[in-house]
Amino acid sequence: MDDGRLRETVLRVLGEVAPEVDVSDVDPGEDLREQFDLDSMDILNLAIGLFQATGVEIPEKDYRQIVTVDGCVDYLARTAGSS
């Protein structure tokens, strides 16, 4: 998956995790927890959604790397690349 596809996937999953948020309005560099008031349940659901979409399992200790859209894309690109 290239970065564009990954970004699309991340935004789709984000939209599923928090249907109330307008993902077209997202600032890719800003912390999602502050931007959209996401909590630990949402971050876990994001990790589950990304796993289901890409097969990449993000360990708990790496959650802090997926709290922005850019962070998610980088993480997935890096992990997919190394596997």
Added chain:
Amino acid sequence: MAEFRMPALGADMEFGTLIAWHMAVGDHVAKGDVVAEVDTDKSVIDVETFTTGTVEELLVEVGTRVPVGTPLARIREDDSAPGSAPAAGGVAPVETAAAEAPPSPPASVGAGPPGQAHHRASPLARRHAKALGVDLADVTGTGPDGAVTTADVERHAAARDAADAVPAPSEESVAPSQTVVAPSPDLARGTPEAAAAPLSGADRQAALRRAVAASMARSKREIPHYYLSSDIDMSRAVGWLTEHNVSVPVTERLLPAVLLLKATALALRESPDLNGLWEGEAFHRSDAIHLGMAVALRGGGLVAPAIHDADTRSLPELMAALRDLVARARSGRLRSSEMSDPTVTVTSLGDQGVDAVLPVIYPPQVAIVGFGRIRDRAWAVDGLLGVRPVLTASLAADHRVTDGHIGALFLTALDRLLQRPEDL
């Protein structure tokens, strides 16, 4: 014949708008089935029936706004003998007719909720009555001035279930000319209103705010709160959780909140006077532990639906229940039993970064448990200073029901339980 009535989905609800029927005349429904959708202004709730039987008649059209307690449909119970219905039986006893008489049409301006206005009972007792399918007219009140209490309703339901028979004769002596005891003026007035256009997001927001305001103001006005807090060393719980979460697939990971919920439920078993409802000037302990989970809605506002029987569920079951409940709370798909059943509330503001919460009790409950964030703190053990993940647990409880001693025992039990996460 059982009446399916507009339920009170929270102590503050007075009206509801029927949005959709999920049953039609002739359908067979079972207890727990979602049979209607009701807009409480705050949100749309899937309403379950407490009756198993066949739908005889739908009394209210979709789009109609009616007071809580208004009969919406009639359901013929499976085990009710056909001959007992007045029409089929020919000579109907007066009592039965009174108990089963068709409700006055909702257009009767100035009347209370049909079938209820002449029976003194607290809103909670009414809710219990609805939940148990009991007609208040059938219940002998033992509360102040003969008012029907929750205990009366439960006693009546138990006797009825034991007899497995038609409802008992009505008690005409129950406060014949009195109006209801506690409900707000609007409820007593009980005039149905024409359907309004669906509420906008802003309207809903405002309604939700008003509801929170009303119940929190009532809480602060009526409940003498006392507050306790305790710092809990979470090293064992966090360590256990981390280990668990690396050993299972991402879909089976647990959140710290699940350990806190289970420990809270188990600790409440040891302090049962914190678990129950205050109504009719008395505390009614609940055997079941239904944890109301305070869920912040992203647009603002708060709901606290129940996780039923939290003390009996395994951690994975609680996690699944929590995930499901939070998702439905935020998408506005809660069920009526979740709205009306909580016996105590838990609020966790750790994700928002606060250290401790001094919460406000949600009436008619008598306690609320608060959790802050788990943060690293200097912690002395056996004279040695170390760094430990620490959580501040707090309790606000109703001084009419318990004293600080009971509250302290609860927090101590909570601490003890969290030191053995593998046993939760």
